[in-house]
Amino acid sequence: ARVMQLAPGKSVLNLFAYTCGFGAVAAASSAAHTVNIDVARNALERGRRNYELTGNTSDAHTFLARDVFETLPKLAKREQRFDVVILDPPSYATTRRGRFSVERDYPELATIAIRLVAEGGSLLACLNHHKLDQRALALALDKAVSSAGNSASRPVRELEFVPPPADHEPLRGRIPHLKSAWIRF
DSSP states (O other): OHHHHHOBTOEEEEETOTTTHHHHHHHHTTBSEEEEEESOHHHHHHHHHHHHHTTOOOTTEEEEESOHHHHHHHHHHTTOOEEEEEEOOOSEEEETTEEEEHHHHHHHHHHHHHHTEEEEEEEEEEEEOTTOOHHHHHHHHHHHHHHTTHHHHSOOOEEEEEOOOGGGOOOTTSOOSEEEEEEEO
């Protein structure tokens, strides 16, 4: 619902896009431009079909079968900015540079993603790991914001933690698997 609210007329970067759910919702909500990045070409093809199902076949929507870990620094170096950035990485991944783990590497990944958020833009930061709680997400985001150099030049205007959706309710007494937060700069 928040993506639908924020997307009209905006640029949206969907990282670890898989089948492009967030991007398709943004496009269906009149986003000016969406970029979906995922290493899995087959998943992106399903994402392209999801766009087609919503009537969005414009060239304003792109699908890049690339490693997010290699692509983000390049986008940051070119100073590309997006109004909405969706960061929803897997818990673990094998990349050319090594093994990614949200437990260890989330702050570094979030730092680069934050650098891609335009002034006045928003980041949806998702953490999908059964051993990490909302406090772990808050600490990772705090570290990322500090590392990105945003505390002086672009302060965080709003931080909102989102409760898990009904289809991700935790088992009784357990940490919710999915934790999410919106950050507005």
